[in-house]
Amino acid sequence: MIDPNEPLEVQVVRQARIIEALIGRAERSHELGGSAYSLFQSAIALQAEVWEKTRTLEEALDTLGRASGELEVAYRSRERTEKTLADVMVAMEGGFALFSEDRLQVCNRLFRQLLPDVEPLIQPGLLLEDFLEALRTSRHVRREGGRDADALMQLSTRRRLSSFIIPLRGERFYQLSLRKTGAETTAVLLTEVTDIVRQNRQEKRLLIEGQEHFLQTTFDHLALGICTFSARGEVQASNERFAELLALPLSLLAKGVSLTRLVEHLERHGILQEEGVRLVFPGWFKSVLRGRRVQRLVRRSDGFALDLQAHGLPRGGFVVTVMDVTAQTEAADLLERRVQERTAELTEANRQLQRHAKEQAQTEDALIQAKEAAEAAHVSKTRFLAAASHDLLQPINAAKLYISTLRETVGSDRARDTVDRLSRSFASIETLLQSLLEISRLDSTGAEFNITSFCLEEPLRSLQEDLAPLAAQKGLALHVEPSSAWVRSDRRYLMRSIRNLAVNAIQYTQSGRILIGCRLRGQEISVQVWDTGVGISPENQTRIFEEFTRLGEGGGGSGMGLGLSIVQRACRHLGHEVRLQSRRGRGSMFAIDLPMVRRPGEMRSVNRAQPVEPMSPHGGLDLIILAIENDPDVLHAMTQRLDSWGAGVLACASTEEALTLMEDIGTPPDIIIADYQLNGEDTGVQAIRALRAAARVEVPAIVISARSSKDLLQLGRDEAFSVMKKPVNLPRLRALIDWKTRPQVA
Incomplete structure (x- = not known):
């Protein structure tokens, strides 16, 4: 029934009414009747409620008393603060005003009396924007080109932390500052800064005068002639060097003299020339006044070269500079003459080089033709040997057949010895011719190879059977280690290469033995031929693979020096590496490294149509x-x-x-x-x-x-x-x- 949020006075009145209503109800109940006991109970209950309400009322009165005391203290504190603020505002040297929610709350006397025509408006509740507008339109504010008034208007619209200098009549200046002191509160300060502004202006004037003196001193000491003109074409400042370089009297460079007088003097006396023609100025300065930069190289009548330039200035007007470039011009002329002379020399040298290049090109063409002719001759030779192999071998084939027949018909030992010698001579011819034909086939671009997989056991055994008699004739022991390894190569060329290495070892070994065997090197098999011969010196270990090279180191060789050349060519085509290790007087080791392959599941001959030939039978051929x-x-x-x-x-x-x-x-x-x-x-x-x-x-x-x-x-x-x-x-x-x-x- 009682709202605790209502004021204490209202709560006390309501509680009094509630008590009065309860007492009246008790009295009416007693008058209406009832037993003494019920009346007694009602009186007890009513007394308890009265005590409770009385206690609540006392607490409320106590709270109201304390609140009244606190309120009294707050009122006194506010009075003291307002008195202190008023004293401070009176003591302030500048104007001060406090605006709350953009309305004037309080201000001091200086703020109110600063502008007499604005003073009637300075009343509590004045809008801040109205104050700024009145300030902008006040007749006591001095306007300088309208910029101050515009700035005040911007200040009134932006409404943020700002400050501005207000010039007043009588050369007085105040600084207006707006400071936000709270969400809805703005403090406005008016501070007189007349002395500061006057001092700044005095310092600025002195600085400008000093700069002008410094600038003039700098002008006078420049090697460059310089003269500045206003937008109306009047002399502003110049140095003596400008007058000296243009041969102008100093009276024409006095401040305020028009450019027209200077130009008339220069044209009348013909002082300047451009490319041998008297210089005409009007077109120049029209371009400069349009904002363009003009530069000319001119000469005085006495031959001095001058660099004349005119530049526009940012705020109108222009500056003219003159520089003596006589030395540079003479150096440039000299350099140009030297360049021309050097160019002529280079042109002649270039002509000579072109002639030499042409001769060199002709020589290169001749060399290319000679190379092509040599290559063609080589190809022709290779083709001839390949094509003529049939005709070359025919007579040897016939001679071997005749010698074979002759050996069986002669009876005397002397005649048989002659036939044997003849047979060996033809065998040598056959070996040489076969070697030459083999080299020609390996050098030709169409060399054919039959790459297959085969076992080394049978070819090595056949090699031992073929070479054993040759080794026995020299008293050498020939031993071939059997190998069941399978390799991938051209069987004919590989065995021909191993045979050439073995024959070469027999020829250059005087005593000892020859060993042929295989060694495993990773995924490769190395077929090696060892001998105990004369060995090969380091300087000859590369040369021995050239055609027709016989070293004669030990005097054992009897061939034509083609065997190792055939080995190198064949292995290069097959992709096999040929290695050599040798020590002089200790023997040599030649090796051919070739890829090893797995043994196939079924042994098959490389050439199924070519049989494994048996030994020659005895008896006649009844065929x-x-x-x-x-x-x-x-x-x-x-x-x-x-x-x-x-x-x-x-x-x-x-x-x-x-x-x-x-x-x-x-x-x-x-x-x-x-x-x-x-x-x-x-x-x-x-x-x-x-x-x-x-x-x-x-x-x-x-x-x-x-x-x-x-x-x-x-x-x-x-x-x-x-x-x-x-x-x-x-x-x-x-x-x-x-x-x-x-x-x-x-």
Whole structure:
């Protein structure tokens, strides 16, 4: 029933009314009747409530008393603060006003009386913006170009922390400052700064005068002539150097003299010239007044060169500078003459260089042509040797056949010795020719290689069987360590390279032994040839791989010096590294490093069509052999050799003759031996095909060729004929004939 937020006086009145109502109710209840006990209970309850309300009322009266005391203290404190503020405001030298919510609350006398025409407006409740507007329009405020009034208006609209100097009439100055002292309270201060402003202006004036003196002193000591003009073209300041360089009297450079008088004087006396013509100024200064920069190189009538420049100034007017550039001009002229002379010299030198370059280009063209001719000659030589291998080997092949036949016919020892010597001479010729042809094939761009995987065991064993007699003739021990390693390479070229290294070791070893073996080096196999020969000095270990190089260190070599060159060329094509270790007098070790491969699951021959040839059989050949050879001498020698073996030989020179002979005898031969290159486009392969087609039987066949190319070997495998290389190895031929004509076991 009583709101605790209401004032204490209101709460006390309401409590009194509540008590009075309760007492009246008790009295009315007593008058209405009831038992004495119920009345007694009601009186007790009513008395308890009265006591409670009385206690509450006493507490409220006590609280009201304390609040009244505190309020009295606050009123006294406020009076003291207002009195102190009034005393402070009176004691302040400047004007002070306090605005709350943009309305004037209090101010001092100076603030009110500063501007007489504004004083009537200075009353409590005055808006701050109205005060600033009245200040802006006051007749006592001195205006300087309207800037002060505009600034006051901006001050009234921005309403933030600001200060501004207000100039008053009579050369008095006040600083107006606005300071925010609270969220809704602004303090305005008016402080007189007349003395400070006057002192600043005095210092500024003195500084300007000092700067003018300093500037003039600087002008006078410059080597550069300088003169400044106002926007109306009147002299402002100049130095003596300006008058000296332009030959002007000092009277024309007095302050206020117009530019027109200076120009008239210069033009009248013809003092300045530009490129030999009298200088005309009007166009110059029109450009300068438009804000452009003008620069001219002119000469005085006495020959002095001057650099004349005119620049516009930021606030109007312009400055003219003159500099004596006679020395620089003369130096530039001298430099230009020297440049011209140097240019002429360089032009001549360039002409000479062009002539030399042309001669050099002609020389280079000649060298290129000579190089191309040499390369063409090399290619021609290579092609010639490759193409002529058949014709070169034909007579040697015939000679070997004749010598073989002759050895079996002579009876005396002396004649047999002569035949043996003759056989060795032809063997040397054959070796040399084979080496030359091998090099030509390796140097040609179309060198063919048959890269396969094979086991080293059988080739190394064959190598030992071939070289053992040669080593035995010199009393050397030849030992080949067997190896079951499988490698990937061209079997023919690899074994030819190992054979050349072994033969070379035998030739240059006088005593001791030769060892051929294999060593594992990571994922590679190193085939090594060791000897106990004379060794190779360090300076010769590179030279020995050149063609026709025989060192003669020990006098053991008898070859032509081509073996190691063939080894290096072949291994370079195959990607195998060739290594050499040697000590003079202790022997040498040559090694060929080649990739090792896994052993295949099934042993297969590299050339299934080429059989493993057995040893030469004894006894005669009871066979009909059709021999096809276009060279009469070779055909005659081959016929005699086959006849000596007991065979019946049908000799012819072409496919057509072979077909005629087979038709005449009415039966196919037992075996065909055909030279690959016949007359014209006829070949031994065509002859075998034609004979087999005519006989309707796959007659055994052997093709003899000077070049056993990869394509020919593959063709032999495809068409079931064997390929032998010229010159023919007769024991191998005898064994091959016997093997190919042997009856096949079903």
